[in-house]
């Protein structure tokens with residue numbers, strides 16, 4: 001089994017040195033441990049080692065694991081289908097992947113039924129990659145305004161972005177910088193349902209670069225839990241997907 005504790009120490013050291021290089025304090029950067037394909041045992045080991053936030057990208061995995069995981073903040077970081085919002089609305093603390101008004105309206109409706117206010121981030125696709133979800137940089141402001149206008153049970157807490165894959169992560173810094181620029185601009189909007197606090201950017205291979213651009217929430221999976229083995233994960237789930 002992976003040395004999850006040891007890996008966490010290394011990840012925290014990487015966060016700390018990236019933060020200090022950027023003239024920031026490491027306490028400004030929230031670490032979300034991305035636990036997709038991981039067992040409850042592995043996830044609870046991470047929680048015992050100090051992880052306070054976990055991220056999943058599939059509704060089914062959240063439902064399967066929810067009862068077996070120790071108290072922790074849950075982040076939905078993957079693409080969310082409208083018809084599945086109802087299964088996680090009472091389980092997750094922050095939804096990172098809102099990229100359409102239709103999805104926001106469904107979240108708003110389900111949050112209302114649970115008499116809660118749902119915290120969300122708007123997901124931006126800064127390089128307009130077809131393979132990725134997210135709203136374009138140029139469409140973000142309109143979506144934000146529509147959500148603020150129509151979704152009284154949603155609080156918009158910031159932005160999320162997944163950068164293109166690059167051999168050298170420094171090559172995609174320009175995208176992180178663009179998203180940061182939008183973040184700063186939107187932060188200044190005064191609205192009772194806008195309270196920017198999270199700029200969710202950076203994964204195992206590029207979180208140092210993202211922190212250099214101003215990210216304050218990094219989503220780190222393989223650097224903590226080891227490389228994902230999707231084959232083994234499928235076998236464990238009896239061939240289901």
Ligand SMILES: *Cc1c(COP(=O)(O)O)cnc(C)c1O
Pocket residue numbers: 034036057077078162202203204205219220221222223
């Ligand atoms: C899987 C995933 C991550 C973590 O990726 P690693 O490369 O394992 O750190 C981060 N963000 C999203 C949206 C993911 O799906």
